[in-house]
Amino acid sequence: MSAQKTNLYFIALIPHMELRGKIEVLKKEMKERFNAKHALKSPAHITLQMPFRSSNKIEQSLIKTLGEFAALQDSFKISISGFDCFKPRVIFVKVSDHTPIIALHAKLIPDLSTKVEIGKKEISQNIHPHMTIATRDLSTQNFNKAWGEFKNREFEASFLCKSLFLLKHNGKFWDIFQEFDFKNQ
Template sequence: MDQKLYFIAMVPSSDIRERVRDLKEELKERFGVKHALKSPAHITLQMPFRRDQAEETAISEVLEEFAREQLSFQVDLSGFDSFPPRVIFVKVNNHEPIKQLCESLRIVLSDRLKFTEKELSHKFHPHMTIATRDLSEDLYDRIWPEYESRELKASFTASGICLLKHNGRFWDIYKEFGFTQK
């Protein structure tokens, strides 16, 4: 059994990915916080899960079919928020279409790919992480006041989902699955 680690996410357009990467780089340079650089900017739809590499084709087929049934939609980002004391993120304004997408995905993962209740993402608050895991409580207390009032406004069209795969060091976009365009 060659089990690999995967997760499913919406990855924004390249311009937003670059802006978020710049924020992550700034946190690394100024505070030594770098764990969030291990993945591209994204909104997680399904938390990391392990599967045999041999199942990649089946997973891809199901995600391709699922994505084709979805319509693209606008995602608005505005400012920052946090899950104190360990996570700082770019705030997503319009949660509802993302929550609906996530709920539909959960059903497909359970029914078609036999994800267990434990594997499925349940608590869901759409966000785009810029600092996590290596963010200590002390650093959080130093960083958060600055980001709490910092401006950021952006939007992108959610036009698909991605299957990301861990390569042993960081997360790569393994495959992209496009939505039907409105």
């Protein structure tokens, strides 16, 4: 009997290219100044569903489900402002209003659990919308230095969220696998 091939996926909201570039600059600063490069393994994003493993055989079902789900959603504005952290390893750009993202997530959960064979333990029940610029490999010492600088740094931006994205891990990095437009796009 052969083992079923599985892939690692996650679902996210991704800003337009210009804002992605600005977040990338912050991630590169974290790498160069604070030796934290892990966040560079994915494009700037707000996680809607944490990484989960799924077999190749349900990939088409996942794509179909996300496409149908996205086609029913309205676009909305996301504003980001300043920085915050999850001590002692994560520094991120703050999302100003979590409400529309949490509402979108709440609508997505039933589709993931009933239409796609994703284990209930793998489905994120709660989310804290943010855009990570440093994670995992940020040492406690470097976290304290970086947070000392970033906690009062200003950063303001916004974007129209008009789609969601399925990302797939290629063994080293996260690739944008597919974009699913919201209605009227």
